[in-house]
Amino acid sequence: MINTLETLFQPWLTFYQDPWFWQFPAATLLISNVTFLALALPWTWIAWVDPAPLRKYKIQNKPFQLKQYFLPSLGRLAINNVMMAFMLVLSWPVLQHAGIHTGPLPAWYVIIAQLVFFICLDDFLYYWMHRAMHDNKWLLKHIHSVHHRIRNTCGINGNYMHWVEFVATASLMLIGPILIDAHLTVVFAWVIIRQVEAVDGHAGYDIPWNPLHWLPVYEGPVYHDFHHAKFKGNYAGCLPYLDRFMGNTYIGEYLQYLQAKKRGMNPEQAAQHIAKTRSQHTGRRTRDQGDAPGQPIPVTHSKRS
């Protein structure tokens, strides 16, 4: 009996003796966290200082919820990583047979194609998972609502989420590399890209010289910021086509924001423009349809007093 149990649990008991465990899942988790903190902490410091020259680039004209959520964000990050490490150990008997390898590196153009594939696949899967977490009342109440406690995010809030959501999001990230038996170095590069996206999406600033704006089709931090502010819509991570064309879940005011920026407005002016348009529209509706006065409307960008 004891021998049978030993045989059964052998893969779990000996994971720490396998160098591949430390080179692949453990190293991936470490690189993911180092990248996240290296990018999130400077953005969080900027949000903390709130320098006057950058205020016109704040996406939402209201204070960041830093005092309330800085330490909880670090606490969640720690808990989520412990849970993730535990899940990696649990899944090790399966994971160790994945085709991720350290053989010869593929040509540079193959690496680029693989990374583009990972971004597209991850965004597609994330869109449906994220949407399901909003559509399913149980998931929303018990899991995803944690991430939505923060309506005006800054960098460190990027991984403030329930551990189940953290593990699910991290697992989605590994599907692409496992599907195509990627090289370990390419997996590391992909993990870094994914953390750049996680921090940038929660940075809270839409700064014109942000080099990520040079990337084609990448929507930048405003896209996900509107999701936190409005709560519904803009479910994709960074590629807008799913919200626009597959689910009709695109936030209309986000489109107005983009149009305002095209007309040369900075984020502060764009926010004021949207607020003005909304109040005109609401006033017209109230006159035309007899809406009850004082009916609450979602307010994203309040004018700074």
Ligand SMILES: [Zn+2]
């Ligand atoms: Zn959400």
Ligand SMILES: [Zn+2]
């Ligand atoms: Zn978020």
